[in-house]
Amino acid sequence: MPIPTLAEKLAWLKPSPPTPHEIECAAKLAQGDYEIGAQITNDILDEAMEIFVRSSRSYFGVSGDSMVAIFTANGDLINASCGTYLHAIIQPIVIKFIQKYYAENPGIHDGDIWYTNDALYGGIHNPDQVALIPVFHEGRLIAWATAALHTTETGAVEPGGMPVSAKSRFEEGLNMPPIKIGENFKIRNDFLEMYSVYGLRAPAMFISDLRARCTTADRVRVRILELVKKRGEDFVIGLMRKMLDTAEAGAREKVKHLPDGKFRSVVFNDAIGWTPALVRACFLTLTKKDGRLVFNFEGTSPENPSSYNVHTQAVVGHIANFMYEYFFHDLPICSSTFAPIDFEFPEGIILNPDKLAATSCCVYIGMQARCATHNAFAKMTFSSASLWQQVAASPGSQHTAQICAGVSQWKLAISDVLSFSLNTQGQGGRAATDGMDSYGFAWCAFGRAPDSEQVESELPLSVMLSQHWRDSCGHGIHRGGSGAVQQWMVHKVPDIVSLCMGNGSKVPLGQPMFGGYASSPIPGISVKKTDLLKQMKEGNPELTMDHREIMEKATVHGDWTYELIARTPKVYQEGDLLFGFSGGGPGYGDPLERDPEFVMEDLKKCLISDWTATEIYKIAYDHERRKVDIEKTNQQRAAERKSRLARGKSYGEFEKEWNKKSPPKEALIYYGTWPDAKSTGPVFRP
Amino acid sequence: MAAEQQNRIRVTEYLDLDIEKEKWHCNRCGKELGAARENYKRCLLIHDRDPREIHPPLVSGEYNFSPDPLWVRIVEFYCPGCGVQMETEYLPPGHPLTWDIEIDLDSLKKRLQSGEYKIRKQRLEVSE
Numbered sequence: 132m133p134i135p136t137l138a139e140k141l142a143w144l145k146p147s148p149p150t151p152h153e154i155e156c157a158a159k160l161a162q163g164d165y166e167i168g169a170q171i172t173n174d175i176l177d178e179a180m181e182i183f184v185r186s187s188r189s190y191f192g193v194s195g196d197s198m199v200a201i202f203t204a205n206g207d208l209i210n211a212s213c214g215t216y217l218h219a220i221i222q223p224i225v226i227k228f229i230q231k232y233y234a235e236n237p238g239i240h241d242g243d244i245w246y247t248n249d250a251l252y253g254g255i256h257n258p259d260q261v262a263l264i265p266v267f268h269e270g271r272l273i274a275w276a277t278a279a280l281h282t283t284e285t286g287a288v289e290p291g292g293m294p295v296s297a298k299s300r301f302e303e304g305l306n307m308p309p310i311k312i313g314e315n316f317k318i319r320n321d322f323l324e325m326y327s328v329y330g331l332r333a334p335a336m337f338i339s340d341l342r343a344r345c346t347t348a349d350r351v352r353v354r355i356l357e358l359v360k361k362r363g364e365d366f367v368i369g370l371m372r373k374m375l376d377t378a379e380a381g382a383r384e385k386v387k388h389l390p391d392g393k394f395r396s397v398v399f400n401d402a403i404g405w406t407p408a409l410v411r412a413c414f415l416t417l418t419k420k421d422g423r424l425v426f427n428f429e430g431t432s433p434e435n436p437s438s439y440n441v442h443t444q445a446v447v448g449h450i451a452n453f454m455y456e457y458f459f460h461d462l463p464i465c466s467s468t469f470a471p472i473d474f475e476f477p478e479g480i481i482l483n484p485d486k487l488a489a490t491s492c493c494v495y496i497g498m499q500a501r502c503a504t505h506n507a508f509a510k511m512t513f514s515s516a517s518l519w520q521q522v523a524a525s526p527g528s529q530h531t532a533q534i535c536a537g538v539s540q541w542k543l544a545i546s547d548v549l550s551f552s553l554n555t556q557g558q559g560g561r562a563a564t565d566g567m568d569s570y571g572f573a574w575c576a577f578g579r580a581p582d583s584e585q586v587e588s589e590l591p592l593s594v595m596l597s598q599h600w601r602d603s604c605g606h607g608i609h610r611g612g613s614g615a616v617q618q619w620m621v622h623k624v625p626d627i628v629s630l631c632m633g634n635g636s637k638v639p640l641g642q643p644m645f646g647g648y649a650s651s652p653i654p655g656i657s658v659k660k661t662d663l664l665k666q667m668k669e670g671n672p673e674l675t676m677d678h679r680e681i682m683e684k685a686t687v688h689g690d691w692t693y694e695l696i697a698r699t700p701k702v703y704q705e706g707d708l709l710f711g712f713s714g715g716g717p718g719y720g721d722p723l724e725r726d727p728e729f730v731m732e733d734l735k736k737c738l739i740s741d742w743t744a745t746e747i748y749k750i751a752y753d754h755e756r757r758k759v760d761i762e763k764t765n766q767q768r769a770a771e772r773k774s775r776l777a778r779g780k781s782y783g784e785f786e787k788e789w790n791k792k793s794p795p796k797e798a799l800i801y802y803g804t805w806p807d808a809k810s811t812g813p814v815f816r817p
Numbered sequence: 818m819a820a821e822q823q824n825r826i827r828v829t830e831y832l833d834l835d836i837e838k839e840k841w842h843c844n845r846c847g848k849e850l851g852a853a854r855e856n857y858k859r860c861l862l863i864h865d866r867d868p869r870e871i872h873p874p875l876v877s878g879e880y881n882f883s884p885d886p887l888w889v890r891i892v893e894f895y896c897p898g899c900g901v902q903m904e905t906e907y908l909p910p911g912h913p914l915t916w917d918i919e920i921d922l923d924s925l926k927k928r929l930q931s932g933e934y935k936i937r938k939q940r941l942e943v944s945e
Contacts, residue, residue: 388943391921399909401888409888409909420921510918514826514834516940562830606871608830637885639872639907645830646902648891651872654880683875693880720830721902747871772900779862779895789865792911794888806912 133232134251134308134486135224140444141474143227143253144220146375146467147205156369157376165377168362168370169210169463172201175354176212183278183347188339190547191258191281193585194554194578199347200464201355201371202226202275209374211464215575216455217255217448218279219464224253224444226263226275229309237311241267244313244345248285249306250442251486256493257285257306258292262344266352268359273368276351278344283534283548284337286329287491290546291534295404295632295697297438297489299816305329318345332536332546379467382459386471388515389419396506397430398499401638401652404437404492405697409638409798410481411808412499417507426450427475428500433810434484435801441493441500446482447474449497449574453504456576457521458512479810487816494574495634498528501573502641505559509644513562523566524559524605524644526573527614527714529635529653531696540591540623547590548632549619553713554580557604557612560647560719565729566612568599568738569713591624595663595708596676602740603715605639606747607647608724611716613738614650616678619709620663630700631655635714637695647718648747655696656682656710657703661689664706678710679740722747723768727759827939828918831896831903832857836929836936839922848898856916858894861903863914866891868907 135143149157160168179199187193198218200211206226211219225247233239247253248260261279265272287294287304297303305326312322323338330337359367393416400412414430434440441449451469459468476483481496502525509522533549556573558566572578583594595618603614621627634640639649666674666687674686681687687708703709730748733739734757744750749771751763793805803809824837833842834853841850841857851860868884868891875882884907892914894904906915928934934941 388941390941391924393919393921395915395917395919397906397908397912397915399889399907401885420924506917510829513830514828514941516937516942519827519940636880638889639868639884642907643905646894646904648871648905649907651882652884654882679875693876693878695880723902742873775864775893775895775900775902776862776897779864779893779897779900782859782861782863785863785865786914789911789914794909794911798888798909806909 135228135253137443137476137483140224140253143224144447144466144469146207146379146470149372153368153372156365157372159365160369160373164366165370165373168366169374171358172210175351176201176210178354179278179347179351180212180214182350183280183343186343186346187280188336189282190581191283192340192343193581194575196572196575196578197278197280199351200277201351202277203371204272204274206230206275207375208464208466209371213464213577215578216452216464217574218259218261219455220451220466220469221253221444221448222261222277222279223466225261225309228252239265239272240314241265242315243311244318245309246312247307247309249308250445250490250493252308253444255445255448256293256491257303258282258491260344262348264348264352266355268356268364273359273364274355274371276348276355278347280340280344282337282340284330284333284546286331289630289700290332290536290628291548291630293491293632294438295492295630297491298436299487299489301817303438303489303491313345316349333544335543336547374463374465375467378463378465379470381462382468383422383471385458385518386422386424388518389511390514391420392511393418394507394511396503396642398503398642399638400496400499400634400640401636402634402695402697403435403439403801405695405699407637407695407798408801409794410801412481412496413503414808415500415503415507417511419511423471423473425473425475428480428482429477430808431480431482432801432808433479433803434481434488434814436814436816438489438492439496440484440488440490441482441497442490443474443476443483445490445493445497446500449501450504452574453501457523458508460521485814492632495632498573499640501525502528506642506644520563522562524611524647524717524719525641526558526570527556527603527611527650527716528573528640529696529714530556530633531653531655531711532632533619533709533711534630534632535590535592535627536629537627538624539589545590549711553615553617553711554578555615556713557614557650557716559716560605560607560609560611560644562719565609566716568613569615570612591622591627592619593622595620596678598678599738600712600715601679601737602743603651604738605643605648605650605716605718606722606743607643607718608720608722610718610725610733611650614713614715617711618678619711621703621705621707624705626702626704628700629703629709631696631698633696635696640714641717643717644719646721648722649717650715653696653712653714654693655698657692658687658689658708659703661687661706661708663687663708723749723771727761727764731757731759823936825939826936826941828920829903831901833939834920836922836925843896843898843901845901846896846899848896853920853922857918858904858914861894862897864893864895866893
């Protein structure tokens with residue numbers, strides 16, 4: 132079986148060497164051709180993305196958790212419209228796999244439609260599916276067009292497409308290696324039938340999304356051929372080559388600004404499936420030397436028998452989300468930007484598991500690789516005059532990925548994830564300013580949150596409140612952006628089945644930056660048999676829809692449950708409530724240096740509490756008028772600095788006590804050996 | 818700029834590197850912290866903070882919006898001169914502290930000497 136090896140995957144991430152014909156075509160570009168041509172590819176992709184969003188059915192599609200892209204004939208990415216950058220750098224693996232193994236049988240022809248959702252072959256995880264269409268001109272393959280989107284169903288052991296309980300790939304439902312699903316521009320009916328049975332929980336969404344991918348990729352194909360007709364085949368080939376060369380030069384120029392050295396970051400995760408468990412989710416050593424960057428993951432915890440593992444290219448995908456949001460923010464989304472970057476994955480770690488591993492919930496671990504990248508990059512970049520303002524703590528990544536399945540108020544079968552509805556994690560605090568409040572979905576910064584009314588019209592839920600989550604941001608000179616909270620009530624149906632994925636209930640995710648604090652953990656919260664509707668009907672004047680008051684004073688009566696965020700499937704009845712949270716961003720810098728007036732602003736915006744202003748930021752102020760007493764604030768802050776000097780221990784003294792400690796044994800069942808996280812034995816999977 | 822700061826670059830918000838003398842300094846109070854070929858954290862004061870003091874529980878019970886103090890601690894690093902909080906790490910109790918910054922000083926000096934880099938406003942700039 133030609134399952135791609137790690138070496139193949141890493142090699143295929145790199146742009147192929149230019150062919151003599153490509154070089155010749157690129158040399159023929161006239162002045163201005165590159166700039167105009169590159170913009171035309173942007174226009175083609177943006178139009179296709181619009182089509183994609185409008186023709187998708189799943190809420191990830193509606194939210195734009197997707198990518199449309201153009202590749203060279205050799206499979207190198209030259210530009211993309213996002214959506215999410217998760218897929219950006221890694222899809223060449225799939226195209227190059229098809230070209231290596233299927234060029235003869237079944238062959239690659241004009242009118243083909245290829246498809247895959249298998250992370251073993253180059254994807255993120257199996258809800259992320261991609262349609263790939265070769266672009267032929269007069270019988271010659273000149274490019275590829277792709278459309279990728281997360282659909283929230285895969286026919287797995289649980290609804291929602293990301294089975295928390297899956298212990299091997301065989302429990303994840305549809306895992307389809309690259310396969311030709313259509314010929315002569317038509318999807319094959321026999322494939323459609325095979326495919327559709329995996330989406331029986333939500334057939335309308337499942338099939339619509341498949342068609343949306345194919346339609347979108349084909350629109351890109353049509354537009355590329357229009358460009359060929361207008362400017363000639365050589366122009367398009369030369370343009371793509373020049374885009375690769377220009378992007379690579381831009382990336383290398385940026386890397387030049389970084390000092391040589393080793394930069395490390397370590398991040399943890401606190402749940403493996405539904406089991407609270409501590410793992411060293413990413414131990415990153417980032418080495419910069421002579422114009423190259425090497426990501427090494429030695430020291431990361433071993434793989435485990437759950438779906439919380441990540442195939443290697445999916446780790447790269449998560450890192451691409453950081454790179455294109457920050458370091459490469461002004462470069463095109465192009466394979467060659469990663470030309471100066473290499474990856475080293477030891478075998479058997481959670482970031483490089485066995486081929487039998489389940490990886491459907493990989494995003495919870497993959498995100499930690501992104502978080503580690505933020506910190507390591509910050510320490511490498513801060514000295515650079517041109518790059519330091521790109522330094523930012525990682526985004527808040529804990530969130531309530533609540534799955535909602537059953538029959539809707541329209542009597543339609545549904546299976547969807549409510550994380551799109553939040554789409555509002557806080558950005559990490561930045562070197563020059565605060566993180567943005569509710570900046571976006573950490574996996575898809577440019578996705579959009581659908582209106583609450585849209586959620587309510589399609590799912591049997593009412594969104595009872597949607598607010599910034601007070602005190603969710605990490606504190607610092609530049610605080611992290613605030614996360615958000617929503618409250619969902621089962622409405623208009625007798626009941627639904629709901630379960631939840633996620634992490635971050637016991638340990639804050641990500642690391643803060645340069646003396647800041649991380650953001651708060653989130654529990655899983657539900658209230659059964661509530662009297663909320665009754666109170667609303669009766670018009671209880673005491674009832675406020677403030678999330679903190681509802682939780683802390685339990686103003687809504689019923690059976691409250693606080694538990695691990697990841698929850699097993701349960702039936703919830705009409706009127707029952709579920710709380711959803713998106714994490715705040717970690718903070719940047721010492722909170723004692725935050726401008727007191729900024730703290731007052733945060734209070735006014737209900738982003739922090741009086742407790743935080745007083746105890747963390749040490750502000751003295753009039754609570755009614757929110758007027759700062761500068762002198763007293765300065766005294767309080769000076770006193771706190773003095774306390775630090777008194778309680779702080781020298782490194783040696785600290786280590787003497789610290790090294791005797793360890794977390795409880797039950798927390799370390801998936802960690803590996805303590806503390807170096809080596810494998811303790813093979814993983815057995817069904 | 819004072820002469821002693823001309824060879825100094827900012828490495829983090831609070832950590833400066835004197836390239837010529839190969840020393841770490843506090844950016845806020847200027848205190849010389851120690852040898853730049855060593856982990857700068859060895860020169861700082863360190864405190865094991867109960868995370869509930871920063872992220873207090875909002876409700877009772879095991880899952881309460883507060884980190885589990887048996888699972889994670891906040892390790893705070895202070896400048897021994899002025900008490901500024903230079904760094905924090907959220908680590909399981911007993912987990913080794915991270916040597917996070919290991920700049921290749923020889924390479925940096927070479928690039929500065931060759932004119933590839935210059936220092937402007939305490940930051941590195943690539944010469945055109």
